[in-house]
Amino acid sequence: MKKVKVSFSGLNDMLKFKNMGKRREEAINDCSNENFYKEANTNKISKELHPKFQHVVVEDIINEKWDCKTFVLKGDNCQLAPFKAGQFVNVYVEIDGVMVSRAYSISSSPKMALENEYRITVKAIREGLVSNYLLGTLDIGEKLLISGPSGNFTYNPLRDEQHIVGIAGGVGITPFYSLAQAIIDGDEDCLLTLFYGVNKEDDILFLEQFDDIVSKTNKVKVVYVVRDDEDTKYEYGLINKKLIDKYVVSNRVSFYICGPYKMYTHLNEELQKYNLPNKFFRYERVASKSIANGKKFTITVKKGNDYVKFKAYEYETIMTALYRAKIVIPSNCHSGTCGLCRTKLLSGEVIMDSDYRRKADVKYNYIHPCVTKPKSDLVIEIN
Ligand code: FES
Known part of the structure; x- marks a missing residue:
């Protein structure tokens, strides 16, 4: 049999290998008991940016109109997630022992989320179980459970034209109010021409706030359209193509529509006249079709x-x-x-x-x- 020569360094390696088990055990015993792997940082950040639920406290309640209030919500010992103008949160409340929820567009500026604040503006509606509960029962200091922000009623430069033609009815103004604030804050780089339809002049929400925004930027224009009163300084009647064309000359626009059901039926016909692909129309509905009797x-x-x-x-x-x-x-x-x-x-x-x-x-x-x-x-x- 041929003899194998073992060098000094090889011998050393063999001795080290012989003691490997013992050394390994010592190393394990020296380790801290703390888990090395807790959670991947990306998962942690993702959860913070897209939480399923958030706890908030009602910091203030602003009476907007007789049937409409804005609730100022602050993160309750947590940082609220950022959102894009046009997104909504679900508000969860317990009514008669059942946890029910309803989605509300965030009416405040996305910038305010950094200051741990969202605002939602709620209008009373006959069949609005959650809305009527919030308007009738919720008080300053009370705590609420809400979802993380979600929804696609948001400006996306890859999909949309840079000029947004917004059409709002009633409380459907809330996502546009948020967008107008985002534009003036420099968070969204688009132009907004907003047609805001109301029944009476007195129904206009956020009038002073929009006046203020319009006075500060030429990127936001607002056209108020009063349906039932000819004697105001605003446009009169229903929003239609003729009225839109009076204020919007370019046809390189994306339409965003948010309002009650009855507004849609009329607008659908008008907007079809533009002959644009579907991707240039985005809809968000705020109140359901009204049926008169209670069968x-x-x-x-x-x-x-x-x-x-x-x-x-x-x-x-x-x-x-x-x-x-x-x-x-x-x-x-x-x-x-x-x-x-x-x-x-x-x-x-x-x-x-x-x-x-x-x-x-x-x-x-x-x-x-x-x-x-x-x-x-x-x-x-x-x-
Ligand atoms: S809750 Fe989204 S489709 Fe009904």
Whole structure:
């Protein structure tokens, strides 16, 4: 057998290897008990930027108009997440033992989030379970649970033209107020020509604030349009193409529309005249279709083998009726766009304020209860 020569350094290596186990054990014992891996920094930052929930305290309540208040919300021992003008938060409140929620556009400047403040402006509506609770019950100093900001009603230079034509109705002015502040703060680089439709002159929200913004920048213009009174200094009637063309000469614009349902039906026809691709129109709905009387229907909810029945008014969404029946389903946008509340309709007729369902959902009879109202007795299935 051939002898193998082992050099001094090789011998040294072999001795080291022989003691490897012992040395390894010593090294492990010397380690701190603290977990080396806690959480990746990127995950931590992502959670801070996009929190699921945030705790806030009501710092102030501003009476805007007889049926409308702005709630000033401050982070309750936490830093509020940043947002883009046009985004909303869901506000969660417990009503009769059930946690219910409703989405509200943030009306304040994105800059204020750095000072730990959001503002939401809430208007009373007959079928507004959460809105009426906030307006009637919420007081300064009370605490609330809200979601992180979300929504796509935001200026995106990759998608939009730089000139935004905003069309607002009623409390649908809130995302535009936020955008106008973002423009003047230098946070958004776009032009805004805003058409603000109201029933009466006295209904105009944030009039002084907009006057102030318009006096400071030529990037924001506001055209007030009063529907029911010819004798004001503002435009009169309904917002239509003729009126828009009077103030907007370029056709390189993106349209942003936020208001009540009835405004949409009229505007859809007018805006089609521009013949623009769909990507140049963005919609956000703030109040549902108003139905005059209060007919009641029976809704039967199937969950597994269990059935629950309750009554629902024809003017309220199925989501609101579910809340009243203490049945909570997932939700986020409350405007029919996120699809989180998708529910199977087994039988009955419904009416929708807006319809952003996928084709497959239409085919297989899925509905979005947040924007859908009963037109007859219904049977729905939830998981
Ligand atoms: S909550 Fe988003 S579609 Fe209903």
